[in-house]
Amino acid sequence: MPGIDEVLAEAMGIPGVLGASLVDASSGLALGTAGQGPQGDHEAAAADTTEVVLAVTRNHSFTGGAAVDGSSLEDVIVTVGGGFHLMRMVRTEFDSQVYLYVWLDREQGNLAVARHRLRGLSELLVLA
Protein backbone atom coordinates (compact mmCIF):
# COMPACT_ATOMS: atom_id res chain seq x y z
CA MET A 1 0.00 0.00 0.00
CA PRO A 2 1.27 3.45 -0.84
CA GLY A 3 2.64 5.94 1.64
CA ILE A 4 2.63 9.72 1.50
CA ASP A 5 5.43 10.02 -1.05
CA GLU A 6 3.86 7.53 -3.46
CA VAL A 7 0.49 9.31 -3.26
CA LEU A 8 2.11 12.69 -3.89
CA ALA A 9 4.02 11.22 -6.86
CA GLU A 10 0.67 10.03 -8.23
CA ALA A 11 -0.79 13.49 -7.66
CA MET A 12 1.97 14.92 -9.82
CA GLY A 13 0.40 12.93 -12.67
CA ILE A 14 -2.82 14.96 -12.55
CA PRO A 15 -3.05 17.03 -15.77
CA GLY A 16 -1.81 20.59 -15.26
CA VAL A 17 -0.48 20.00 -11.76
CA LEU A 18 2.33 22.28 -10.61
CA GLY A 19 2.74 21.04 -7.08
CA ALA A 20 1.21 18.78 -4.46
CA SER A 21 1.45 18.39 -0.72
CA LEU A 22 -0.12 16.67 2.25
CA VAL A 23 -0.90 19.11 5.05
CA ASP A 24 -1.79 18.72 8.71
CA ALA A 25 -4.70 21.08 9.40
CA SER A 26 -4.11 21.14 13.14
CA SER A 27 -0.84 23.00 12.64
CA GLY A 28 -0.54 23.95 8.97
CA LEU A 29 2.55 21.78 8.63
CA ALA A 30 3.35 20.23 5.24
CA LEU A 31 3.90 16.53 5.93
CA GLY A 32 5.16 15.84 2.42
CA THR A 33 5.63 17.83 -0.77
CA ALA A 34 6.17 17.27 -4.50
CA GLY A 35 6.70 19.64 -7.40
CA GLN A 36 6.66 23.35 -6.65
CA GLY A 37 4.62 25.39 -4.22
CA PRO A 38 3.04 28.75 -5.03
CA GLN A 39 5.72 31.45 -4.72
CA GLY A 40 8.18 28.58 -4.54
CA ASP A 41 7.21 28.03 -0.92
CA HIS A 42 5.42 24.83 0.14
CA GLU A 43 5.60 25.79 3.81
CA ALA A 44 3.78 29.09 3.31
CA ALA A 45 1.21 27.41 1.05
CA ALA A 46 0.51 24.81 3.74
CA ALA A 47 -0.04 27.52 6.35
CA ASP A 48 -2.19 29.62 4.02
CA THR A 49 -4.40 26.80 2.76
CA THR A 50 -4.90 25.63 6.36
CA GLU A 51 -6.33 29.04 7.21
CA VAL A 52 -8.80 28.65 4.35
CA VAL A 53 -9.78 25.12 5.37
CA LEU A 54 -10.28 26.14 9.01
CA ALA A 55 -12.31 29.18 7.98
CA VAL A 56 -14.69 26.83 6.17
CA THR A 57 -14.92 24.28 8.95
CA ARG A 58 -15.76 26.80 11.65
CA ASN A 59 -18.57 28.52 9.78
CA HIS A 60 -21.95 26.89 10.03
CA SER A 61 -23.08 28.14 6.63
CA PHE A 62 -20.77 25.58 5.07
CA THR A 63 -21.16 22.80 7.53
CA GLY A 64 -24.90 22.61 8.09
CA GLY A 65 -25.08 24.25 11.50
CA ALA A 66 -24.90 20.99 13.42
CA ALA A 67 -22.28 20.24 16.02
CA VAL A 68 -19.51 20.27 13.49
CA ASP A 69 -16.35 18.25 13.65
CA GLY A 70 -15.18 19.02 10.16
CA SER A 71 -15.96 15.51 9.00
CA SER A 72 -18.55 16.60 6.45
CA LEU A 73 -16.07 18.73 4.54
CA GLU A 74 -14.89 17.15 1.28
CA ASP A 75 -13.10 19.73 -0.87
CA VAL A 76 -12.20 23.38 -0.78
CA ILE A 77 -11.54 24.79 -4.24
CA VAL A 78 -10.10 28.22 -4.94
CA THR A 79 -9.87 29.50 -8.50
CA VAL A 80 -7.70 32.48 -9.32
CA GLY A 81 -6.65 34.06 -12.60
CA GLY A 82 -3.55 31.98 -13.00
CA GLY A 83 -4.50 28.68 -11.43
CA PHE A 84 -6.58 26.37 -9.33
CA HIS A 85 -6.01 25.35 -5.72
CA LEU A 86 -7.69 22.17 -4.51
CA MET A 87 -7.77 20.93 -0.93
CA ARG A 88 -9.19 17.47 -0.31
CA MET A 89 -9.75 16.25 3.24
CA VAL A 90 -8.40 12.77 4.02
CA ARG A 91 -10.64 10.56 6.16
CA THR A 92 -8.89 8.37 8.69
CA GLU A 93 -10.33 5.93 11.20
CA PHE A 94 -8.19 7.48 13.90
CA ASP A 95 -8.34 11.09 14.96
CA SER A 96 -6.39 13.24 12.52
CA GLN A 97 -6.96 16.27 10.33
CA VAL A 98 -5.04 16.17 7.09
CA TYR A 99 -5.76 17.20 3.53
CA LEU A 100 -4.20 16.74 0.13
CA TYR A 101 -3.45 19.99 -1.65
CA VAL A 102 -2.70 20.42 -5.34
CA TRP A 103 -1.89 23.57 -7.24
CA LEU A 104 -2.85 23.49 -10.93
CA ASP A 105 -2.03 25.58 -13.95
CA ARG A 106 -5.17 27.33 -15.15
CA GLU A 107 -4.67 26.54 -18.84
CA GLN A 108 -3.43 22.97 -18.49
CA GLY A 109 -5.58 21.88 -15.58
CA ASN A 110 -9.13 20.56 -15.58
CA LEU A 111 -10.93 21.18 -12.32
CA ALA A 112 -13.35 18.26 -12.59
CA VAL A 113 -10.64 15.79 -13.52
CA ALA A 114 -8.36 17.03 -10.76
CA ARG A 115 -11.09 16.82 -8.15
CA HIS A 116 -11.96 13.28 -9.19
CA ARG A 117 -8.33 12.16 -9.14
CA LEU A 118 -7.67 13.81 -5.80
CA ARG A 119 -10.63 12.06 -4.22
CA GLY A 120 -9.25 8.73 -5.38
CA LEU A 121 -5.81 9.57 -4.00
CA SER A 122 -7.24 10.59 -0.62
CA GLU A 123 -8.81 7.14 -0.38
CA LEU A 124 -5.67 5.39 -1.64
CA LEU A 125 -3.62 7.03 1.11
CA VAL A 126 -5.57 5.33 3.88
CA LEU A 127 -6.10 1.98 2.20
CA ALA A 128 -5.30 -0.76 4.68
Next chain:
Amino acid sequence: MLSSGLPSQPGPLARLAAERVTGALTDPGGSLYLVDGAVCFAESPDALSLESLLVSCGRLSQRSWNLALREAGADKRVGQYLVEQRWLGQGELELSHLATLINAAFFVLPLLSDSARFVPGATHWLGLVRAVDAGALYRAIERRRARLDQLRARTPPPAPLKCPDARPALVPLPHRRPGKALHENPATAARARSKVLGHAFLPAHVEFTYPDTALLIRLRRALEARL
Protein backbone atom coordinates in the same frame (compact mmCIF):
# COMPACT_ATOMS: atom_id res chain seq x y z
CA MET B 1 0.40 34.90 5.28
CA LEU B 2 4.05 34.00 5.55
CA SER B 3 5.54 32.70 8.72
CA SER B 4 8.31 35.29 8.79
CA GLY B 5 6.76 37.21 11.69
CA LEU B 6 7.11 34.28 14.05
CA PRO B 7 9.98 34.01 16.46
CA SER B 8 12.90 31.97 15.31
CA GLN B 9 13.36 28.55 16.77
CA PRO B 10 15.19 28.78 20.09
CA GLY B 11 17.00 26.36 22.32
CA PRO B 12 18.88 23.14 21.81
CA LEU B 13 16.73 21.87 18.94
CA ALA B 14 17.91 24.60 16.56
CA ARG B 15 21.55 23.74 17.21
CA LEU B 16 21.06 19.98 16.87
CA ALA B 17 19.01 20.40 13.70
CA ALA B 18 21.70 22.64 12.19
CA GLU B 19 24.34 20.04 13.00
CA ARG B 20 22.11 17.37 11.40
CA VAL B 21 22.58 15.02 14.30
CA THR B 22 20.86 11.74 15.08
CA GLY B 23 19.80 10.98 18.65
CA ALA B 24 17.28 11.68 21.37
CA LEU B 25 16.70 14.93 23.23
CA THR B 26 15.07 14.28 26.59
CA ASP B 27 13.58 16.62 29.13
CA PRO B 28 11.10 15.96 31.95
CA GLY B 29 8.47 17.41 29.57
CA GLY B 30 9.06 14.71 26.96
CA SER B 31 11.42 13.50 24.26
CA LEU B 32 12.28 14.33 20.68
CA TYR B 33 14.13 11.90 18.42
CA LEU B 34 16.16 13.29 15.56
CA VAL B 35 17.53 11.69 12.44
CA ASP B 36 19.95 13.83 10.43
CA GLY B 37 18.58 16.87 12.25
CA ALA B 38 14.94 16.18 11.34
CA VAL B 39 12.38 15.24 13.99
CA CYS B 40 11.27 11.62 13.53
CA PHE B 41 9.52 10.95 16.83
CA ALA B 42 8.12 12.97 19.72
CA GLU B 43 6.55 11.82 22.94
CA SER B 44 5.07 13.68 25.86
CA PRO B 45 3.37 12.43 29.01
CA ASP B 46 0.65 14.97 28.23
CA ALA B 47 -0.09 13.87 24.67
CA LEU B 48 -1.88 10.87 23.25
CA SER B 49 0.55 8.09 22.28
CA LEU B 50 0.44 6.28 18.94
CA GLU B 51 -0.78 3.20 20.81
CA SER B 52 -3.68 5.11 22.37
CA LEU B 53 -4.56 6.81 19.09
CA LEU B 54 -4.83 3.54 17.19
CA VAL B 55 -6.31 1.34 19.90
CA SER B 56 -8.86 3.80 21.33
CA CYS B 57 -10.60 4.22 17.96
CA GLY B 58 -10.60 0.48 17.35
CA ARG B 59 -8.25 0.62 14.37
CA LEU B 60 -5.88 -1.78 16.07
CA SER B 61 -6.53 -4.24 18.89
CA GLN B 62 -4.50 -3.96 22.06
CA ARG B 63 -3.39 -7.54 21.44
CA SER B 64 -2.00 -6.70 18.00
CA TRP B 65 -0.16 -3.69 19.37
CA ASN B 66 1.34 -5.70 22.21
CA LEU B 67 2.39 -8.42 19.80
CA ALA B 68 4.06 -5.91 17.49
CA LEU B 69 5.98 -4.42 20.41
CA ARG B 70 7.09 -7.84 21.53
CA GLU B 71 8.08 -9.08 18.09
CA ALA B 72 9.66 -5.97 16.63
CA GLY B 73 10.41 -3.65 19.56
CA ALA B 74 13.88 -4.97 20.20
CA ASP B 75 14.79 -4.53 16.52
CA LYS B 76 13.28 -1.04 16.58
CA ARG B 77 10.98 -1.70 13.66
CA VAL B 78 7.50 -1.80 15.21
CA GLY B 79 6.02 0.48 12.55
CA GLN B 80 7.26 -1.65 9.68
CA TYR B 81 6.03 -4.78 11.44
CA LEU B 82 2.49 -3.38 11.67
CA VAL B 83 2.52 -2.80 7.91
CA GLU B 84 4.09 -6.19 7.10
CA GLN B 85 1.36 -7.91 9.09
CA ARG B 86 -1.17 -5.88 7.08
CA TRP B 87 -2.59 -4.51 10.30
CA LEU B 88 -2.04 -0.99 9.01
CA GLY B 89 -1.50 0.47 5.55
CA GLN B 90 1.74 2.40 4.98
CA GLY B 91 -0.26 5.62 4.61
CA GLU B 92 -2.16 4.96 7.82
CA LEU B 93 1.07 4.28 9.69
CA GLU B 94 2.61 7.51 8.42
CA LEU B 95 -0.47 9.62 9.12
CA SER B 96 -1.07 8.26 12.61
CA HIS B 97 2.62 8.58 13.44
CA LEU B 98 2.78 12.19 12.25
CA ALA B 99 -0.46 13.05 14.06
CA THR B 100 0.99 11.92 17.38
CA LEU B 101 4.37 13.50 16.58
CA ILE B 102 2.85 16.95 16.00
CA ASN B 103 0.61 16.66 19.03
CA ALA B 104 3.46 15.62 21.31
CA ALA B 105 5.75 18.31 19.88
CA PHE B 106 3.10 20.87 20.80
CA PHE B 107 3.76 20.05 24.44
CA VAL B 108 7.46 19.18 24.28
CA LEU B 109 8.89 22.04 22.24
CA PRO B 110 7.97 24.91 24.57
CA LEU B 111 9.45 23.04 27.52
CA LEU B 112 12.80 22.12 25.98
CA SER B 113 15.60 23.89 27.77
CA ASP B 114 19.34 23.99 27.36
CA SER B 115 19.57 21.51 30.20
CA ALA B 116 17.76 18.86 28.13
CA ARG B 117 19.81 15.69 27.88
CA PHE B 118 20.94 14.60 24.42
CA VAL B 119 21.81 10.98 23.72
CA PRO B 120 23.71 10.79 20.43
CA GLY B 121 22.76 7.93 18.14
CA ALA B 122 19.66 6.93 20.13
CA THR B 123 16.78 5.64 18.02
CA HIS B 124 13.18 4.84 18.84
CA TRP B 125 11.52 1.41 18.93
CA LEU B 126 8.93 2.52 16.36
CA GLY B 127 11.66 2.74 13.74
CA LEU B 128 12.07 5.51 11.21
CA VAL B 129 8.63 6.03 9.70
CA ARG B 130 8.80 9.65 8.63
CA ALA B 131 10.61 12.77 9.75
CA VAL B 132 9.74 16.46 9.57
CA ASP B 133 12.00 19.47 9.31
CA ALA B 134 12.67 20.83 12.81
CA GLY B 135 12.28 24.49 11.83
CA ALA B 136 9.04 23.91 9.93
CA LEU B 137 7.68 21.89 12.86
CA TYR B 138 8.57 24.64 15.30
CA ARG B 139 6.86 27.29 13.19
CA ALA B 140 3.76 25.11 12.73
CA ILE B 141 3.50 24.57 16.49
CA GLU B 142 3.78 28.32 17.01
CA ARG B 143 0.96 28.90 14.53
CA ARG B 144 -1.21 26.35 16.30
CA ARG B 145 -0.53 28.03 19.62
CA ALA B 146 -1.30 31.47 18.17
CA ARG B 147 -4.61 30.16 16.82
CA LEU B 148 -5.49 28.75 20.22
CA ASP B 149 -4.75 32.12 21.77
CA GLN B 150 -7.01 33.82 19.24
CA LEU B 151 -9.72 31.29 19.93
CA ARG B 152 -9.40 31.94 23.63
CA ALA B 153 -9.59 35.68 23.10
CA ARG B 154 -12.78 35.55 21.06
CA THR B 155 -14.57 32.75 22.88
CA PRO B 156 -17.19 34.18 25.19
CA PRO B 157 -17.17 32.78 28.71
CA PRO B 158 -19.48 29.78 29.07
CA ALA B 159 -22.92 31.08 29.98
CA PRO B 160 -23.99 29.58 33.32
CA LEU B 161 -27.48 31.05 33.13
CA LYS B 162 -28.37 28.94 30.12
CA CYS B 163 -27.48 25.82 31.98
CA PRO B 164 -29.18 25.75 35.39
CA ASP B 165 -26.85 23.32 37.14
CA ALA B 166 -23.59 24.64 35.74
CA ARG B 167 -21.16 26.07 38.22
CA PRO B 168 -20.23 29.73 37.80
CA ALA B 169 -17.88 29.63 34.87
CA LEU B 170 -15.41 32.38 35.56
CA VAL B 171 -15.15 32.36 39.33
CA PRO B 172 -12.52 29.92 40.51
CA LEU B 173 -13.81 27.86 43.37
CA PRO B 174 -12.01 28.56 46.65
CA HIS B 175 -10.17 25.25 46.76
CA ARG B 176 -8.87 25.56 43.22
CA ARG B 177 -5.94 27.57 42.06
CA PRO B 178 -7.01 30.17 39.49
CA GLY B 179 -4.55 28.67 36.99
CA LYS B 180 -6.69 25.58 36.72
CA ALA B 181 -9.61 27.37 35.12
CA LEU B 182 -10.26 25.97 31.64
CA HIS B 183 -9.67 29.23 29.84
CA GLU B 184 -6.64 30.39 31.76
CA ASN B 185 -3.77 28.87 29.85
CA PRO B 186 -4.22 27.39 26.39
CA ALA B 187 -1.51 24.79 26.77
CA THR B 188 -2.82 23.64 30.13
CA ALA B 189 -6.37 23.68 28.86
CA ALA B 190 -5.48 21.71 25.74
CA ARG B 191 -3.62 19.16 27.82
CA ALA B 192 -6.52 18.81 30.22
CA ARG B 193 -9.03 18.47 27.40
CA SER B 194 -6.86 15.87 25.70
CA LYS B 195 -6.75 13.83 28.86
CA VAL B 196 -10.45 14.09 29.55
CA LEU B 197 -11.60 13.11 26.10
CA GLY B 198 -8.71 10.88 24.96
CA HIS B 199 -8.55 13.05 21.90
CA ALA B 200 -5.34 13.77 20.06
CA PHE B 201 -6.21 17.10 18.53
CA LEU B 202 -8.21 19.08 20.96
CA PRO B 203 -6.71 22.43 20.06
CA ALA B 204 -7.87 22.13 16.47
CA HIS B 205 -10.94 20.16 17.46
CA VAL B 206 -12.09 23.16 19.44
CA GLU B 207 -11.41 25.27 16.38
CA PHE B 208 -13.63 22.94 14.38
CA THR B 209 -16.47 23.10 16.85
CA TYR B 210 -16.41 26.78 17.69
CA PRO B 211 -18.75 28.36 18.61
CA ASP B 212 -20.22 25.53 20.59
CA THR B 213 -20.98 26.77 24.05
CA ALA B 214 -22.57 23.46 24.97
CA LEU B 215 -19.31 21.68 24.26
CA LEU B 216 -17.35 24.15 26.36
CA ILE B 217 -19.73 23.61 29.24
CA ARG B 218 -19.43 19.84 28.91
CA LEU B 219 -15.66 20.10 28.89
CA ARG B 220 -15.68 22.31 31.93
CA ARG B 221 -17.89 19.89 33.82
CA ALA B 222 -15.73 16.96 32.87
CA LEU B 223 -12.67 18.86 34.03
CA GLU B 224 -14.20 19.92 37.28
CA ALA B 225 -15.24 16.39 37.99
CA ARG B 226 -11.58 15.46 37.73
CA LEU B 227 -10.06 18.30 39.70
